[in-house]
Every structure is written in structure tokens, then in C-alpha cells.
Amino acid sequence: MPTKAIGTVDLDIEICKGCELCIKVCPVNVLEMSREFNTIGFRYPILLDGCTGCEMCALICPDFCFTAIYRNIPNKRAAEIQ
Amino acid sequence: MPTKAIGTVDLDIEICKGCELCIKVCPVNVLEMSREFNTIGFRYPILLDGCTGCEMCALICPDFCFTAIYRNIPNKRAAEIQ
Amino acid sequence: MEREIVMGGIGGQGVQLATKILATALNRENRSVMHFAAFGGTMRGGNVECTVVTGTEALAAPPIIPSAWMVISMHPNTVPLVAAKARPGGLFVVNTTLITEPTELEGVNVVEIPASWIAGELDNTQGGAMVLLGAICQATGLVSVEQLVEGLKELTPPYRQKTIPRNTQAFEAGDAFAREHLANFQHQAWALAAA
Amino acid sequence: MEREIVMGGIGGQGVQLATKILATALNRENRSVMHFAAFGGTMRGGNVECTVVTGTEALAAPPIIPSAWMVISMHPNTVPLVAAKARPGGLFVVNTTLITEPTELEGVNVVEIPASWIAGELDNTQGGAMVLLGAICQATGLVSVEQLVEGLKELTPPYRQKTIPRNTQAFEAGDAFAREHLANFQHQAWALAAA
Amino acid sequence: MPMTKEQAKEQLKKVWSLPKNSVNLGTHHMCPGCGEPMAYRIIGEIIEEMGIQENLIQVAGIGCYSALDVMMQNDRINALHGRAPSVATGVKRMLPDRFVITIQGDGDLVSEGIAEAVHCAARGENFTVFLLNNMVNGETGGHMTATTMVGHKTKSTLQGRDAKVHGMPIKTAELLAQLEGTAYSARGSVHSPAAIIRTKRMVRKALHAQRDNLGFSFVEILTMCPTGWFMETWEAPQFMEDTMTKYFTLGEFKVPEAVEAAA
Amino acid sequence: MPMTKEQAKEQLKKVWSLPKNSVNLGTHHMCPGCGEPMAYRIIGEIIEEMGIQENLIQVAGIGCYSALDVMMQNDRINALHGRAPSVATGVKRMLPDRFVITIQGDGDLVSEGIAEAVHCAARGENFTVFLLNNMVNGETGGHMTATTMVGHKTKSTLQGRDAKVHGMPIKTAELLAQLEGTAYSARGSVHSPAAIIRTKRMVRKALHAQRDNLGFSFVEILTMCPTGWFMETWEAPQFMEDTMTKYFTLGEFKVPEAVEAAA
Amino acid sequence: MGDKQLIDGSKAIAHSAALAGCRFYASYPIQPNSHLIEEMTQELAKIGGVTMNAESEGEAINMVWGAAATGNRAMCSTTVTGMSLMHEAMSEMFAAEVAYVFVHMARGQTEYRVGTRGGGHGEYRYISYAPHTVQEAADLTRLAFYTADKFRTPVMIQADYILTHTVEAMEFHDFDESDLKEKDWAIDGAKGRVPRINSFIRGTYSLGDKSAMAYGELQERAMERIAYLEENVPSLAETGHLDDADLVVISYGYVSRFAKYAVGLLREEGMKIGFVRPITMWPFPKKEVLEAAEKAKALAVFELNNGQMVDDVRLTVLGRVPVHFIGRISQDDSGFGMGKAIEIPNLTAKIRETYEQMKVPA
């Protein structure tokens, strides 16, 4: 019986262009856009509690802001990547 | 009951280039190459007896040497052309 | 008399449209006017620099000019670019939402406007250039904000019609900002002309 | 001393190959030699005119020459072309199978060879140029028919190998024709050189 | 006692004679046994049948067949090698009520000009393209084209086209049939009387498709090139039957319902 | 009491991080929400997985995506608009044991360069072509290409592409699959995590086909261009799902048995 | 001012083309040509003309051939690499005597030579106009369509990045074309007449026309037509201060606007400098250049390239006075023909330097 997935992400908000694609794909809605602007002029996502480390955001981000994903349950795909 | 086909051709041997395609397609073998050369330097077909007016030679001749085909039995195709 | 305005920003900030609107508005107010847009070949993220030359008489200068009465920077990348064209006694307007380092230029009057922030509050994150223009036009009297809005309507291409209301809002927000923070601005565009 | 040969015919008569063989044969006999082929851009039925310049010394002239010692016409279309290059005292060789009008040229010696007919009898209807060359080389001593055959082998491209026997036959038939009809021919190519 | 020929003719009916209004079938400079003249005759016959020679603009490609253009009795533009479909586009867009055709070779249309053909087909340009495919650049002396069959010897593939080195020939009629703007696509040939009759039907359907504004229509016609094939004239039709039509299947690859119904 | 993020990370495993050897995924100048960077990342990940970055030559096309080329950690030739497959041919013929890839856009490959693509596919050139299809010439400001969907608005079709006027868009992956020299042809997309994972598999198969000398391999990748589509960044993926993937079906159109077996 | 329209160079060209009755336009996007495409699409749509989003430059120019051959006014445009791809057709369209207008939306001025002599094969010339303001862009576009039809030959307009991105006030003028003849050469279906052929070998002729010359002789047509055009097409130039100028600056196209302004600044400083601005790049305004060479001590050619028009100047004056090349390839980061060389302070300095060196007795 699988444990509940718990995860987090490394996120470089300074290169984010505020496209909100990550916001749309997060299955558990734990990403939310800031009110503030980063130094290149865009709003950026803020990680709320409850991330499962599912990688969706990292897969879709066109600006490679998500630099690493952490999770308690390694999966096939994780193995494939490392 | 169809009558036996009898036909003949009008043939301009002076523009013939001696390719012999007509010879090969004549179903009743009534075309035969000359020994003589025409003025442009080629041997040419001679019509022997027994032509059925089937048009095969006219259809294939690349030099348009066959200028008309005559036959006792008009066919659908003949109608189509005229 | 002539007034030159140079505005720099990056692709996507709407600098080209904003300055074209400015030129159109000036024309509507019967100024002589010329507009020139320079961008580095690509639309994506590169620097954009637009020039508006306007005056009370016919214009002689070609549209690429060595210095300007007012230079505007919408983005940190373009600060050095437009700063090089600033003129002593002239204005240097900065979008302080993105340009956070303080700017100082010998003899040049710096005007700070948090344009992107104001636009963001209107949920028009890319509307900073309009906010800024609305503000500085109101402050300097370069052209009326009403004419800017008319220019906006004239120039917005068919495939962007739905942006008209939010850009109108942006001009108006700039206008409001100026009325509040730049009232009695001492650098009036046509002061000499009026005289 | 130099000898120039110009041969005209229509595409498909093998004029280019025949004259290249002639040039190769001459080279094999240690003559200086140059060959040039001119055809009107297309391979099909257009006029072909080939020039061979040969001599006992190095050659100076460029390969397009105003007049020739021997001009040859394989086809009625090229009679005017080559006739214009005939030289008084020189030779004008005609393929009488196809050129049926009598040819006369002031001071030029006409040689008549029913080349295409002879080739036709060998079932090599396009071999007329070879027949004619075989004949005129035998008659004038320009080059030996054996060397022509060697040249033929050297120059026939791989995709035409099967034509070698019948073209050899054509040269030999020309040779035979000359031995019978052009024996003791008075225009010997290298008469002066030999002297 | 046998009749003289003139006597016989009097008793017989003229069942066929050369078309004269749309094509002036005089002498030409093509090689003996070349298949391209037959293709021109077929096209001319259908133009004549439809009575459209005064309402038609031909855009001509560059190849051996260009020498046959002088026979055509219609307005014409000589296009550059491979570019005829683009020129035809300009013509048809300006004169949508005229018939517009191109006649091009495989070197012209498939090698040099495949982009033009593909894009015109995709755009559904309402004109008709005739491709005379003889697997060689005949005009330049017989070099490989993008349709030369594997194993076939040409001046630039003296050992025969090698699939490993030169790849596979393009089946143009099938390829263009894929494009949604194509209304009609077919492949005929001129190597036998039967094939010629069948091909003529394809030419008719293609021009009917144009008449009915159905979009791009295309007929590929296989033609013999005994010169470029290093073959005797009389060997070429059989060679085509035995090998070429096996790879380049004869038939229709796309037929608009409207045309099918009318035919 | 909730953990700090750093505490959490210590208890968790790193399951994913950016590839670094084959692609240097730094900042770039693409528009927000552009789909092209994802396509580059996918290609880079497979190059990294296969460990071939030092044995690979990329021939680059010209389009917005060219700005991403600086991320690639391999030898490269910048080809002219549409010509990459021809340049790649010269490279691969000289260096048959290197991997050769092209990355091109729809303007580059389908509009300007379809002839090159078709002929390379027909010749079975043993390299891999990646087409980033966003239905517009992004780089020039968002104009129609040969793959713009019917009805889609671009700077040069402000009323939307009209099939009557502009014809039908070309389905490149299907078209190239027709050519016999093509070993592998597929279409993926980057509009969702699932699509990205699936597309990565296609990229892998294509490069495996090249590794095994099977001939021409091709992957068309649909990418979002919110700027050229006059759309908000977050609307583009859904738009792609709802309309673009309906016309440009995702999937494989030709798979060599050898590769299928291995995959 | 308010009466005049405030529009940019591309819009001016596009609207002028529509006013001239242009019915066909084909092009392929490339900066800075893309903007003209957008404007043409809109302008032709208004008058029921056809704009083709051609799939490549080669297709665009050949479409224009077809459209123009039908007797309709047609236009094509592109820049740099795009024009390189069009030379095959452009060369043969001169030979085929196809009248059309070509807008070269240049980056800098490195295509002066191919914009006058062509870059393709064989011998041909373009009548070539180089506007230096939005107003002139509009006016010369009308003139271009007229001249193309009048001489049944291609006409090129040398526009550029700066022009297309400059918005200024201008107005559209009427244009009298009443002396143009009917197009008895249009390829439009042979209804009721002998078929016509449009061919790069012979222009347009009637099928079976026995005056058909042999191809060999036809080749010389190019020489004759070039000589005829050179003699009969008016060459245009603007000149200034030639009366007393010691140094004459020669410059064309949008760039000349900078040169003219710089000359003005220097004259204010009292320097005797004049200018010649060729408006037709071909036929080259030899008269004006010779006039300048007669009075001045030296000529200075400013162009954004490695020295191209300077050859025409030298071939015109043939050593009478020194001809200095003071241009260079444009050095902006876009490659679009801006950059240091045209900035007024730099340009002024360069002219001043040339003027001062000239005054030093050598």
C-alpha cells in the first residue's frame, strides 16, 4: 500500500517569466502567483503546503525555474533521470 | 454478329524516326520496317495487307506519322474523337 | 520648439505601442511629430528603443537622435541605453517597480514611477508603459491623457481589441498617479512654446 | 603542319563520339590534337558540330576555327553550316544516303560516301559517322583504322559497351568502302609533312 | 483482286485523325521513341474535346518536352525549372475563370520543384499539373532524378541507382494525394495503346475537376526515354511495363466524388 | 509543527533535476509560456541519457528557437532558413559515425524548407530532424506558415486562415512517413506533462533509429506560441489540446520494427 | 500637420500600391519586410486584390511573374537572404519583359550593386528608386508602377528598416498615367486572337511570329534594352549647395537623410560642403555628379556598405577629382542598418575630417 506522497521543489523565482503554466498543472494546487514582481519584471509562483513532488510543474516550466524535485517515494521516472 | 474489321491508315513516312513502336503494337503484324531511309535519315514502316484499322499504331506513334485511320466498323472511341 | 522622447524597454512591455500612441496623440493635438522604433531583430525579450520627436514647427532631424529631452526606462536592461541619451536639464523617467537601483545622472531630473506595480494592481501586468505615459504626460502636459486614449483606440490592431479597456484603465491610473504624486510638476513640455 | 576537320550532323548520329575517337586515334599516333564539340544545348535532334585540329607541332589556334581542311556533313541540316568552313583545295565529305541534293563548292573537292546506307546494312542505323570516318581516314591516311578501333574501345562509356562490336564493324565497313571506291585518293593528309 | 489503298479508303470510315485545334502536331525534335510527344497529344486531345484552348493558359516547365510546347495552340508562359506551379498560382489567382495547366518533367517537378508542387497542392490551387515522369533529366543528357528507380542506370548513376547511397524514388502521385488541397491525383503511362487510352481518361477527369473548382488536380504520366535509359527505342515500352509500372503503380489515388460521378 | 523546507528536503529523495551535460539550462530570451524551451529540454535529456553529446553535430534552423541553441552543449552549424537538412546531409555523409540532428521550426522546415525535408527523407539520410511546430513564423512576428490551422488568426491572416484562400495546413509527420527512406516519423507535443513524457519517448526512438542506421527519423513537436497566437500564456496549452491536437494528431506514423522491439 | 496622415514607410508604400491599382502581392516574412506584408495584406484586401503568403521567396517571386504576365499590376518584396533566393527569377523576368514593382526592404545598403545590376545571371538592370522620407516612399511607389508599365520592365524601390519604422506626417498625391498604352501583351487566354507566349527568351510574342529571331540574336536584346532604358528613363537626384561647395557628399536612400542633416550642421559652421542625393540609383544621375565634380575639389561618398555606389561615382568622374569613400557597413546589433556610422555626431565628424584633410594642400 503506497504511502502518501510528500514532496517539495527547488524553484528559482528570479528567472520566472510569470507564464502560470506551473500553476495550471499542479494537481494539488499548491502553487500560487505572487503579488510582487521579480527583478526581471514578472510575478512568480509561491509554493504552498501540500506539494506531492509529482514533477508536473518541472516538466512544463518553459523557463527551467524548477531546478530539482524531492519526494518521499522514488518512482520509475526518477530512476530513469538519474 | 460483328463483321470482320477492315481498315487502313494514312502514314507520313517522311517524318518517321524509325522507332518501331508501331511495329511492336500492331496486333496483326501488318507493319514492317523499310530497308530504305527517309530524307531525315531513318527507316520507316510499310503497311502490308490485312490492316484492321484498330488505331494502335496511331495511338503509340510519338512522331504523329499516322494522320488518319479508316475502318469499316466505327467504334465508340471513334465517336468520342470526332 | 522641439521635444524628443526616448523610451526603452524589453520586448513584451508594450513600448512600441505606447510611444506610437503618444505620437498619434501629439498629431491629434496638431504637433509635428515623428516616431521611430528600433528593436534588435527579434520580438522576444530583446531591448526595444522608441523615439518620438515632436515640435511646434516642421521637423528637420532624422529619427535617430543623439540626445533627448525626456528619456524613459521601463526595464533595468535599458537603463544604460537610454541614460546615454539623457540631456542636462532634461528628464529621466524610471519604472521603479523593476528598476530598483537608484538612478542618478548629472544635471538630469529623475522622475520615479512604480508603473509596473500600478499596472499589476489593475491585473494588466504588461501595461506598465501605458501607466507611465499617462502619468508623465499628465505631469508635463506633453499631451492630454484623453488624446492618449483616442490614440490607443486608433492603433490597437483588430486582434488585440479586447486590450483596449484595460489599457485605457492603465492610462487613467497613470493620470491619477501624477495628479497625486506629480502635481505642479515643474518641467512643462510646452512652457516655452506657450510663452 | 596542321589539319583541321569539322564534322556536322544531328543529335543521335554519333558525331561527337566519332570525332573524339578520331582525336584519340591521332593522339595515339603522336599527333598534336585538340577536339571541340558544339551542340545547341539539347541532345535531341539539334545540330552538332565537332572540330578536330591536329598537327605535327604544338597547336596555337583556339578550338573554334573559321575554316578547315576537311569538312564533313552527315545530315542535310548541317550542309550550310559546314560548307561555310570549307576551304579551297580542301575536302567536303558528304553522307549521300541522307544528303541527296548534289553539293558543289568552288574549288572544294567533294567526296561522296553513302555512310548511313552502309551502316544500315550492318543493322547499325546510327553508325553512319563511324563508317564515314573509317572510309575517309583510310582514303586520306589521316590516321589508321586500327587506331580508330583502339580509340573506340577507349572512349565507349561503360553503359554502351555492347555497341563496340557493331561500331568496329562500321569502321571496317568504311575502310572496305574506301579501299574499293577511294583507292589512290589524291588528298593525302600528311603528304606535306612526310615530304 | 485487292483494292488500291485509295479505293479501300473510300469504302471505309475515317475513325480517327489527329486533333488540330488545340495542338499542332507537326514534326518535332524529340528523340525516336520518346514518350513525351504522346503525353502532349493526349493533353491536347482533351483540351480540344473540352473546347477550351482559347480559354487556357499553359505554364511550361523546362525539360526535353519544352521543345513540344511550340505545338500547343494556347497562351503560354515559359516558367523556370521547377517553378511552374508558382507561376500558375499567380495566373490563376488573377484569372480564376481561365483554365490553367502546367506541364513539367520529373527533374523539373519532383527534383527541383517538389516544394512548389507540395505547397500548391496544400493550398488547393485550382489548376492542373501534368508530370511527365521518365525517371531522368532527359534534357541535360540523362541524369538521375528523384524518381529514378533503384538499380536504374543513368549518366550520374552508371552502376545503377543504389538505395543505400541515393535513397528511394519518390511516388509523386501518391505523395500529393496526401495533401488535403488535392482534389484529384492519378498516374497513367504511354507505353501501350491501352495505357494511353486510360491516361487520357485521367487527363479528362483532372481538367473536369478544375472546371468544377474542386482544387488541385494532378496527373503523373510515365513516359519512355530510350536515350536516357541507354536502350533501343522498341525495348523501352516493355521495360516500362516490366519494371517501372511495378514501382510506379498506374491508377487513381484521389478522385473527388463529383468527378467520379460525372465520369 | 510543520517542517521548514530545508528540513523537508533532508527527509526526501531528489527524484528529478535538470540535465546539465547536454543542455545548459540557464536563462533564455523566449517569451513567457513559449513551448520551444520544453522541446529543447526533452531533446537534451535524451542526448544526455544516450551520452552522445560529444559525438553529435546539431544543424540549427532559423526561428525563435535559434535563441535556445546557445544552451546546447554540442558542435553546431547554423544553417540558413529551411536548409538545415541539406547541411546535415553534407555533415553525415562525411562523418557517418557521428549523430547528426536538425532542430527546425514550421516556418523553416515546412514552409521554406519542405523540399529539403522531402528529399532527405526520400534519400533515407540517416539523421534525425526535429520540427518544432507552433503554426507561425514566430521570429518574424507571428505570420502564417504552411501549418497554420484553418481559422487561426495570425499577423498575415487577421481574419483567420481561410481554406478557400490559403488552403489546408500540411501534416508534416504523416507526409514524410509516406517516403520510403523514412524510418521513423511521429508527432508529439509539449502542452501537458503527459504529452511531454510521451514526446520524450519519441525523441528517444528517433535517435535510436539513427544509432541503428535505419534511415531518416523525424519527430514533429507541437509547441505553444502564446505571443503569435494572441493569447494569454495560460490559455495556450488548453487551446492546443482543444484544437491543434485535433488536426495534428499526436502519435507515431512510422516505426521501424527494430526500434519498436527495443523500446 | 493635422491634415496629413501620420503613417510609417511600409504603410505609405502599401497604400500607394493600392492607389496605383496593384492587384497582386506575394511575399515571405523576413525582417524588416514583415511589416510591409501586414500592410499590403490589409490594403489589397480593401480593393479586392490578392495577397499570397508564399511559402518561400522563390515561390513569391514566381507567383508575381505569373500575375504580372496576365497584365495585372503586381508587387513583390523581401530583403537580404530573401532577395538572394529570388535572383534566378528576377534575372529572367527582365529578359521576359515582365513589368512589376519590387520593394527591397533592406538592412543597411549592402545591396546597392544587386539593386542596380541584379545579382543573378546574365545582363540586366533595375530601374531603382531610393526614397528618403515616408512622403517620398509613397510618391516613388506610384512612379514605380507607372515606370514599370511604361517601359515594361522591373522597377525596384530601395526601402529599409528605418523607413518602415519611421512614422511621419505625409499625404497621398494624384498621379497622371493617361499616357500609358493598353497592355497588348497580356497572357490571358487566346480568345479571338493568336496565342501569345511570355518567355524569358523573347519577352512576349505571338505564336508562330515569323519575326522570331534566332536565340543567338535574341541575346543581344539585353544590351539594347539596357542602353535604351539608360537613355530614356529619367534619372533623378536632389542636389544642394553645389554652387560653392568644395566638398560634395553623395549619399542615397534613407541614409542620405542623415548625411543631408550633417551637411546642414556643417554649413552652419561655415564649411563649403554640398550634397548630391541620387533618387534613381539606376539610371545613375551622372549629370548631377559630373556637375558636382566640375566645381568641387573632392567628392565623398557615404553609404552603409564596403563601397558600392562609390564605384559608380568613380566611373562617372573617371579621375577628374578625388572620390573619398566615407561609409562603412552598418554596425548595429540587429544588422538592420543603424549603428554608429549614421549617428549624427559620428557622421558629422567623418565629413568634417574629410573636408579638413582636403583643405590641407597635398
Add this chain to the structure above:
Amino acid sequence: MGDKQLIDGSKAIAHSAALAGCRFYASYPIQPNSHLIEEMTQELAKIGGVTMNAESEGEAINMVWGAAATGNRAMCSTTVTGMSLMHEAMSEMFAAEVAYVFVHMARGQTEYRVGTRGGGHGEYRYISYAPHTVQEAADLTRLAFYTADKFRTPVMIQADYILTHTVEAMEFHDFDESDLKEKDWAIDGAKGRVPRINSFIRGTYSLGDKSAMAYGELQERAMERIAYLEENVPSLAETGHLDDADLVVISYGYVSRFAKYAVGLLREEGMKIGFVRPITMWPFPKKEVLEAAEKAKALAVFELNNGQMVDDVRLTVLGRVPVHFIGRISQDDSGFGMGKAIEIPNLTAKIRETYEQMKVPA
């Protein structure tokens, strides 16, 4: 004689290319280039090189780019329309510093200008060699490959119809290339080194090379490279009778063989006529032309076009002596550069006429 080989111009070029180690050749059939294709196919097959039957000229030249960029010797060829289609790539291959040899198998000489300055966009030059015999065709082909590698730049050979269809005796010579450096710019996979980029913006450079200049500055590279090549590539010319010549005939390529022969005939008649035969069309042999201009009363340029090299002659002598153009477009029915103008009697008459008019005191 018998020792030498009896071969034609195309075979000479093809065999020389093979001897030079050419490993890649791509072309598309077009007369008179087709024959060279056939010869190259055979020659490269013998040495294991690759010949591509490209499907178009554009594909051919871009394939050559790819092959040459890997550091292999590569060659391309075509003529007229074919070359017009290649200018886009050829222009950028100069910018990309791609070393390769281009054989222009011309029809006549109407491509002198594009064979020296290029017909495409931007500024570039070809080192350009024009052989006038089969022997020279072979020798200059070897030189061309060497020069291309030495200066990492395209080199063009101006051959033509007459040359390819002339068979004459010649021999292949050895060629010393030992001073050539290793190709440390080859694009061949980054094994064990930093990746390299070959780009039309910057030539070949290493990924991340911080000496990368801004694009704006890079543009000026073309000016610098052209100046460098012009100074450092030896310009070659053959001269005759310059010592006492009143009239000097200047002619290049195969055509010059006719001019030289005609000059010889006229000297036999006692006329003081000399000749200069540029062997490099670019860099243009200014020294020899200036030398001729110093002593002679006039120069006469014979070329088969409407006057192209004559511009280079005029730009060299800048009015010092009159320069007469005595050429014309070739007028043969094939368009292949033969015809009346080069026939010895006509050519001789033309030179004689020029000589006699010159003697009449003006």
C-alpha cells in the same frame, strides 16, 4: 604529345580535384555543368569520396557547406540560373568562413561581377581563377583547393562551355601544400574539447568564447576580411608585348585564348598591340593593368558580356588612358558563349578597328 593525356576541361578539373583530396561534391545537372558532374562522380568514386546528385542547386550548395564545415575538402559547381539559386548560401558561406571550391561552368562571361563580388546579400568576395586551357584548368584547380584552405574562404573557378568541350593534351603536376595548418576549426563532434559552432554570424568559434563580439561589430569583419584577402592573396596575370604596345587588349578566361591569338595575328601584321590576361579575376591584377596603362595609348577590354571587367579596368586606371569596351554578349544559338564575337576574323577586325581609330590623332 603522346605522353600527355588527351582529356577535356571537365575531366581535368575533376581529376585535379581528386588529386587535391576532394572528398565531397554535390551538384545538379545543367549544361554545360552536367559533364563535370559525370566526371566528378567517376573521379570521387575511385578515391572513396562522395558525390551527391542533389535535387536542386540550393540543396547542393548547402550540402557542400555541411561537408566543408567538417574539415573535408568539398566542391560545388553549376552555371547561370543554377548559380542564381545558390547565392543565398554562397554569401553566407563567406561570412561563415567555409573553405570550399566552386566551379562556375559558365555560358559566356555575363557572371564576371557575381563571380568576383558575389550576387547575394551583404559584402563578400570570391578569390576567382579563370583558366584558359585544359592544362591551366587542372593547375588552377589544385591551387584553388590550396588557397581555399589557406585563407579559409570560398574560391571560384571560372570555367565554361568551351573549356569543358575542348579536349587537349595536358599533364597533372605535383603540388606542395606542406605549409597548410591543421584544421582546428572542423565541426566533427566535440569529443574531448569544448563544442565548436560554425555560424554565418561569426565563422567558427568555441561555445562560450567570451571574445565573442557583439553582432554589430561582427558585421565589420567582412570589410576587414575583404581587405586582408585583397592584400594577401597573390593576384595573377599573363602579359604580352607590354613594352612597346600602343594598344593593350585585356581579356580573361577561355575567351582570352581567342583574344591572345588575334593579338598574335595582328602583331604579325606589325601592329603594336599587347595583352593582359587576368588569371585571378579577384584580387584583380591591378599592377599589370597599371603597367599597361602607363605605357600604352589605350586599353581595349574584350569580354563576352555587356561590359563588366571593363569597370574594374576603369576603376584601376581612373582616367589615365582611354579604356574601350570591345566585347559583347555572346550570340550563339545555344547561349553557351560562342558565336560571332569570338570568331577570329571578327575579333581581329574589332581589335584592328580600335587600333586604327586610336592612331588617328583625335
